Amino acid sequence: MKFFVDTADIDQIRELAETGLLDGVTTNPSLIHKSGKNFLEVVRDIAAAVAGPVSAEVVATDHAEMMREAEILRKIAENVTIKVPLTIDGLKTCKALTSDGTMVNVTLCFTANQALLAAKAGATFISPFVGRHDDIGFDGMQIISDIRIIYDNYDYATQILVASIRHPVHVLESAKIGADVITAPPAVIHQLFKHPLTDRGLETFASDWAKTGQTIA
Numbered sequence: 001m002k003f004f005v006d007t008a009d010i011d012q013i014r015e016l017a018e019t020g021l022l023d024g025v026t027t028n029p030s031l032i033h034k035s036g037k038n039f040l041e042v043v044r045d046i047a048a049a050v051a052g053p054v055s056a057e058v059v060a061t062d063h064a065e066m067m068r069e070a071e072i073l074r075k076i077a078e079n080v081t082i083k084v085p086l087t088i089d090g091l092k093t094c095k096a097l098t099s100d101g102t103m104v105n106v107t108l109c110f111t112a113n114q115a116l117l118a119a120k121a122g123a124t125f126i127s128p129f130v131g132r133h134d135d136i137g138f139d140g141m142q143i144i145s146d147i148r149i150i151y152d153n154y155d156y157a158t159q160i161l162v163a164s165i166r167h168p169v170h171v172l173e174s175a176k177i178g179a180d181v182i183t184a185p186p187a188v189i190h191q192l193f194k195h196p197l198t199d200r201g202l203e204t205f206a207s208d209w210a211k212t213g214q215t216i217a
């Protein structure tokens with residue numbers, strides 16, 4: 001399973017990229033706003049720091065304007081993936097861009113039927129938002145299971161990119177279902193490394209090792 005980080009914070013992206021475990025980055029207009037930086041400059045910096053796909057979202061709502069914005073964004077770097085909303089105009093744009101060899105991430109997906117449409121439009125990635133679904137009292141992960149079944153039934157190549165991840169259990173469930181990618185905030189990715197017993201075990205080993213008076217040389 002690929003790991004993307006969901007942020008526009010270049011320092012946090014660079015830190016995670018150093019682990020060698022980061023496969024890509026997703027951004028959205030809210031994350032760009034949070035960064036306080038210029039959109040095109042942030043995308044340029046991120047695309048240079050990470051080899052994998054970097055999602056940059058169009059903000060237009062009509063097809064012609066989405067195409068114009070996508071044209072600007074895709075020229076930034078080869079690994080820029082154009083993010084479009086799951087609307088009729090968004091899927092029209094998806095079809096046009098992917099037919100032309102551009103990677104497209106279809107975002108704001110909340111049903112398996114929407115994911116089916118995105119696959120038919122040739123999406124490279126579909127982003128179902130599990131956390132926002134959970135927030136309103138539904139089971140976000142159920143949609144991921146349904147999309148996995150549908151895509152496997154028809155051999156769709158569209159990758160399931162589980163988005164709006166809130167905690168490590170979402171990551172675990174995504175892996176068990178066989179999602180292709182997860183995108184999570186930096187804090188959730190850091191949580192994946194941690195366990196109190198790992199920390200306690202390390203402390204014990206360090207103190208027992210000190211008592212041996214030895215060094216590895």
Ligand code: E4P
Pocket residue numbers: 006026027028107127129131132163164165183
């Ligand atoms: C995905 O690409 C989105 O940017 C993101 O996962 C949305 O997450 P949120 O629901 O925490 O805003």
